[in-house]
Amino acid sequence: MSKLKVVGGIPLRGEIAVHGSKNAALPILAATVLFPEPVELTNCPELADVRHMLALLEELGCRIRQQGDRVEVDPRGITCTELRTDITRRLRSSLFLLGPLLSRFHEAAAVYPGGCDIGRRPIDLHLQGLRLLGAEIEEREGRIYCRTAGLKGTDIQLDYPSVGATENLIMAACIAQGVTRIINGACEPEIVTLCEFLNRGGFSVTGAGTPQITIRGGGEGRSIRYEIPADRIVAGTYLAAGAITGGEIFVRNAPVKELTAPLNKLREAGCLIREERVGVYLKGPKRPRELKKIETRPYPGFPTDLQSQFFALCTVARGTSLIVENVFENRFVHGEELQKMGALCHIRGDMAVIRGVKSLHGADLTAHDLRGGAALVLAGLRAEGMTRIEGAQRIDRGYVRLEEALSALGGRVTREPPEANV
Numbered sequence: 001m002s003k004l005k006v007v008g009g010i011p012l013r014g015e016i017a018v019h020g021s022k023n024a025a026l027p028i029l030a031a032t033v034l035f036p037e038p039v040e041l042t043n044c045p046e047l048a049d050v051r052h053m054l055a056l057l058e059e060l061g062c063r064i065r066q067q068g069d070r071v072e073v074d075p076r077g078i079t080c081t082e083l084r085t086d087i088t089r090r091l092r093s094s095l096f097l098l099g100p101l102l103s104r105f106h107e108a109a110a111v112y113p114g115g116c117d118i119g120r121r122p123i124d125l126h127l128q129g130l131r132l133l134g135a136e137i138e139e140r141e142g143r144i145y146c147r148t149a150g151l152k153g154t155d156i157q158l159d160y161p162s163v164g165a166t167e168n169l170i171m172a173a174c175i176a177q178g179v180t181r182i183i184n185g186a187c188e189p190e191i192v193t194l195c196e197f198l199n200r201g202g203f204s205v206t207g208a209g210t211p212q213i214t215i216r217g218g219g220e221g222r223s224i225r226y227e228i229p230a231d232r233i234v235a236g237t238y239l240a241a242g243a244i245t246g247g248e249i250f251v252r253n254a255p256v257k258e259l260t261a262p263l264n265k266l267r268e269a270g271c272l273i274r275e276e277r278v279g280v281y282l283k284g285p286k287r288p289r290e291l292k293k294i295e296t297r298p299y300p301g302f303p304t305d306l307q308s309q310f311f312a313l314c315t316v317a318r319g320t321s322l323i324v325e326n327v328f329e330n331r332f333v334h335g336e337e338l339q340k341m342g343a344l345c346h347i348r349g350d351m352a353v354i355r356g357v358k359s360l361h362g363a364d365l366t367a368h369d370l371r372g373g374a375a376l377v378l379a380g381l382r383a384e385g386m387t388r389i390e391g392a393q394r395i396d397r398g399y400v401r402l403e404e405a406l407s408a409l410g411g412r413v414t415r416e417p418p419e420a421n422v
């Protein structure tokens, strides 16, 4: 257990580079199970969730070699198709392994996966899709047992464009017999990345980035080297940190094209934004303007993963802002923590009304989930005095040493004990 200590009141200044994307890396790591040969990934972020996924792969029999952000997964030794229980309970993305394992080895088993506590997170769309592809799935005593005589391509209409279900089904369809069409699939950039990786590795997927994705099955896969792209949510978090502190920063590698919705909101808040080929420059106002309405939506809408950071920004805005959370049902827990700093917000169901205050004060807080935790750090950077945030390990799931990144921009953020995030 570790804690972040933030001393507020300093506008961030300088340049920061964005690390590799967690949400791109996790399905790609799971997809290595489809390959008959080793796969090498570079710019793979050194995060708790990535470590957990690597541990799961290792338990299945993969050989993992890791040096900094370079990871090699050799899947040739896979002998087991059941996911390790303790890790699966902690990592929702463990689910990503069901599709590829089932496809290649015709069986997979796991307990129900865990993850951040941001509402009910069912897995019905994943299981429905796998059943349509020909999996027999039994759910008993909290475990999921899947088997098949061989998956067969088909049309799968998703009731909701779930990111994870789309990814899982794409991977499952890669080795299936025949053609699979996913209709109403998610369009998130991480889907495009996964499909680019699969295509480079010898599989055949078209339509990524649109709601209809076609996978021609029967692929075999071949050894490849692939660079994980920059994390759009981390980039958005750094930009929000620059904005809330009235700072002036350059976020190198920020994937500009994937950040249209958040950048528009930052402009509305009064930030000066310059989109460059290699990143984004931001100059924040002394005090942000209110955001009339943010509604989280599947991509290209405003990402739910940046909702809490922009919530923090609204707490010190000149007027009243409205946030509607449409993707997850319990994603305003940070609101209660921000109130301890003097924020004025009223939360009802999926809506939060935030009346901006002139200043926040430091407080003792708890990070209940990954992005909500990052929002508390941002508020701490703006607040007067010291903020202590318990549960830093939740923030570490998605940010590589956030305290070091913000310190490099002049923020005063330290960890206790200092060596806890390794």
Ligand code: UD1
Pocket (backbone or CB within 6 Å): 022, 023, 024, 026, 092, 093, 120, 121, 122, 123, 124, 125, 126, 127, 160, 161, 162, 163, 164, 165, 190, 304, 305, 327, 328, 329
């Ligand atoms: C992914 C991201 C997460 C992001 C989310 C939405 C990863 C590793 N995680 O999560 O950071 O916040 O997309 O952009 O990429 N749902 C069902 N049944 C299902 C699956 C999902 O009802 O079988 C619901 C969920 O409860 C949620 C909504 O669909 O309300 C969106 O979930 P989904 O898009 O699946 O998110 P994840 O893939 O879990």
